[in-house]
Amino acid sequence: MRFKKDASCSSCPFPCDIYKNSPSVVSGSGAMHPLHVSYRRHQTICKQDSSVTHVIYLLKGSAKLYIEGINHRHILLYILTPERYIGLLSFFETPRYSYSVTALEDSTVCMVELDYVKRLYVQNHAFLMQLNQAFGRSVASIMRKIITLNQKNIRGRVADSLLYLSRLHRSDSYHLLLTRKELGELSAISEENCVRILSEFRKEGIIKVDKRQVTILEKDLLRKISEFG
Amino acid sequence: MRFKKDASCSSCPFPCDIYKNSPSVVSGSGAMHPLHVSYRRHQTICKQDSSVTHVIYLLKGSAKLYIEGINHRHILLYILTPERYIGLLSFFETPRYSYSVTALEDSTVCMVELDYVKRLYVQNHAFLMQLNQAFGRSVASIMRKIITLNQKNIRGRVADSLLYLSRLHRSDSYHLLLTRKELGELSAISEENCVRILSEFRKEGIIKVDKRQVTILEKDLLRKISEFG
DNA sequence: CGCGAGCTTGACGTTGTTCAACTAGAGTGG
DNA sequence: CCACTCTAGTTGAACAACGTCAAGCTCGCG
Numbered sequence: 001m002r003f004k005k006d007a008s009c010s011s012c013p014f015p016c017d018i019y020k021n022s023p024s025v026v027s028g029s030g031a032m033h034p035l036h037v038s039y040r041r042h043q044t045i046c047k048q049d050s051s052v053t054h055v056i057y058l059l060k061g062s063a064k065l066y067i068e069g070i071n072h073r074h075i076l077l078y079i080l081t082p083e084r085y086i087g088l089l090s091f092f093e094t095p096r097y098s099y100s101v102t103a104l105e106d107s108t109v110c111m112v113e114l115d116y117v118k119r120l121y122v123q124n125h126a127f128l129m130q131l132n133q134a135f136g137r138s139v140a141s142i143m144r145k146i147i148t149l150n151q152k153n154i155r156g157r158v159a160d161s162l163l164y165l166s167r168l169h170r171s172d173s174y175h176l177l178l179t180r181k182e183l184g185e186l187s188a189i190s191e192e193n194c195v196r197i198l199s200e201f202r203k204e205g206i207i208k209v210d211k212r213q214v215t216i217l218e219k220d221l222l223r224k225i226s227e228f229g
Numbered sequence: 230m231r232f233k234k235d236a237s238c239s240s241c242p243f244p245c246d247i248y249k250n251s252p253s254v255v256s257g258s259g260a261m262h263p264l265h266v267s268y269r270r271h272q273t274i275c276k277q278d279s280s281v282t283h284v285i286y287l288l289k290g291s292a293k294l295y296i297e298g299i300n301h302r303h304i305l306l307y308i309l310t311p312e313r314y315i316g317l318l319s320f321f322e323t324p325r326y327s328y329s330v331t332a333l334e335d336s337t338v339c340m341v342e343l344d345y346v347k348r349l350y351v352q353n354h355a356f357l358m359q360l361n362q363a364f365g366r367s368v369a370s371i372m373r374k375i376i377t378l379n380q381k382n383i384r385g386r387v388a389d390s391l392l393y394l395s396r397l398h399r400s401d402s403y404h405l406l407l408t409r410k411e412l413g414e415l416s417a418i419s420e421e422n423c424v425r426i427l428s429e430f431r432k433e434g435i436i437k438v439d440k441r442q443v444t445i446l447e448k449d450l451l452r453k454i455s456e457f458g
Numbered sequence: 459c460g461c462g463a464g465c466t467t468g469a470c471g472t473t474g475t476t477c478a479a480c481t482a483g484a485g486t487g488g
Numbered sequence: 489c490c491a492c493t494c495t496a497g498t499t500g501a502a503c504a505a506c507g508t509c510a511a512g513c514t515c516g517c518g
Contacts, residue, residue: 069376077375098372125351135364142371143327146306147298149379150417154506180465188379190507195466211465383474409497419475424498440497 009034016057016083018112021127022120035111039063039103045086048100054111056086061107062177066185067099076186077145079104079168079177085134104177149188152226157187158197159226162207166216173215238263245286245312247341250356251349264340268292268332274315277329283340285315290336291406295414296328305415306374308333308397308406314363333406378417381455386416387426388455391436395445402444 009019009032022032036059039045046056048068058080065086066076077099080086086101086109121128148160161183166172178186184194201207206222208215216222238248238261251261265288268274275285277297287309294315295305306328309315315330315338350357377389390412395401407415413423430436435451437444445451 067372067376069380073380075375075379098369122354122357128351139368139371140327142368142375143296146304146371146375146378147296149375150304151298151302179463191464192466192508193506199466408495420496421476421498422474428498 016059016110017127017130018055018057018117018120021124021130032116033113036108037111038106038108040106041103043103045101045103045107045109046097048097050097051095052097052114054113055117056101057110057112058082058084058086059108059110061103061105063101063103063107064178064182065099065101074185075149075188076178076182077142079165079186081168085131154187154189154193155197155200156226157189158183158194158201159222161187162201162214162216163219163222163226165214166219172219173213176212176214241265241339245288245339246356246359247284247286247346247349250353250359261345262342265337266340267335267337269335270332272332274330274332274336274338275326277327278325280324281326281343283342284346285330286339286341287311287313287315288337288339290332290334292330292332292336293407293411294328294330303414304378304417305407305411306371308394308415310397314360383416383418383422384426384429385455386418387412387423387430388451390416391430391443391445392448392451392455394443395448401448402442405441405443 009015009022018032019034035054039061045063046052059082061082063080063086064076065078065080066074068074080101121131148157152160164186165174165176168174176183180194180198181191183198184191187194189197198207198209201222202209206216206218206225208217238244238251241248241263247261248263264283268290274292275281288311290311292309292315293305294307294309295303297303309330350360377386381389393415394403394405397403405412409423409427410420412427413420416423418426427436427438430451431438435445435447435454437446
């Protein structure tokens with residue numbers, strides 16, 4: 001279950017970019033009507049093919065962004081952490097989401113109506129450029145993902161995922177937010193092979209794994225494996 | 230080799246979106262300075278990792294957009310035909326291209342300085358939305374591509390590519406602009422397997438192939454193969 | 459205590475890549 | 489005009505990489 005409540009931005013503990021860039025009065029009428037919504041692990045924040053009505057901003061927690069393919073097999077593109085847009089890619093897009101987002105931990109988001117953001121967008125150059133740049137970075141990262149998934153072997157792809165998570169957590173030792181199956185989806189491999197590679201890396205002394213706690217011991221080696229080998 | 234000449238938009242035989250959306254005077258000074266450039270087959274129009282300085286608009290010919298991966302292996306994302314933006318994805322992006330574009334036929338493009346387009350962009354809502362929507366469609370198509378490349382077998386991927394080209398040419402019979410190797414890159418498979426699948430499809434009576442001329446005979450069947458199997 | 463979710467490992471079969479050899483046609487220079 | 493060379497296309501066979509299936513293990517929870 002989830003709760004909703006109207007939020008007032010001036011009292012919001014997590015003032016977001018949209019609020020920061022809002023003038024005191026947005027012409028064209030209509031107020032912001034921000035809506036804070038909480039989700040628990042496994043709950044879907046937005047669903048592929050459903051219509052895009054709000055810009056969603058992640059305030060607390062974490063979530064996975066993935067595309068649903070054939071037979072509902074998932075490919076996990078990246079993990080969202082505060083404070084990032086969730087609805088960003090789709091904001092510029094056709095009216096429907098081309099991906100799904102699901103909470104990994106209990107999470108809170110702020111939803112702002114799309115129309116409001118579009119009005120803000122055309123009035124505020126700085127905000128416009130901010131959105132566009134964030135968007136551009138997403139595209140660049142998707143391009144890299146395509147290369148990784150198609151041209152690296154599974155060891156390289158798992159190494160990539162582990163390094164990605166290390167950057168995300170800003171530490172060489174972190175708690176995996178993902179199950180083995182999800183880590184496999186992030187690397188576009190089967191759960192079984194994901195486990196196998198983790199075991200290999202552990203036996204080779206490259207990483208330490210205790211349940212979901214991962215520690216990278218040989219970062220340079222892992223980087224070499226990620227680059228191909 | 231390529232030739233350059235300054236062009237005047239009012240006399241341009243291919244007036245583009247940028248021109249159509251330009252007011253008579255763009256405030257903030259600076260004229261448009263459009264530049265028409267011709268390329269021959271195999272010449273590179275823009276190069277992955279080089280800096281983005283112009284918005285490029287394809288006027289005549291055709292070109293392939295691809296990302297260069299490990300060991301210079303290419304993945305062909307799509308084919309550009311008039312009148313489409315080439316530099317579009319990168320316009321919103323970081324200062325460097327995340328892909329390369331190479332002419333498939335002798336082609337002509339129009340280049341407009343990025344700064345000019347950015348000024349235009351913030352002044353003209355309609356143009357802004359036009360760009361954003363074109364951009365959004367690109368993203369949606371890349372998402373579908375990821376699914377295709379990762380979750381379909383090679384028969385399905387080649388079927389996909391043939392159907393894609395059929396939509397592009399608006400005909401069930403068309404001249405392949407691509408070599409077998411390039412058709413393989415579009416499907417992210419090896420040249421040899423690409424040839425093999427084409428032969429299979431031919432023997433099964435699904436397509437007719439005479440050198441580069443392809444005719445789809447059993448479109449429904451091809452669609453089924455593309456959907457998996 | 460039993461059950462289910464997450465994790466782990468081995469064995470096996472399929473899929474797709476790579477290597478190698480060969481053909482056809484187009485372009486080039488003696 | 490013919491030998492040459494280069495590119496594009498084609499096919500077969502060997503091999504490696506992954507996915508799938510099956511079995512079992514652990515831990516937390518009702």
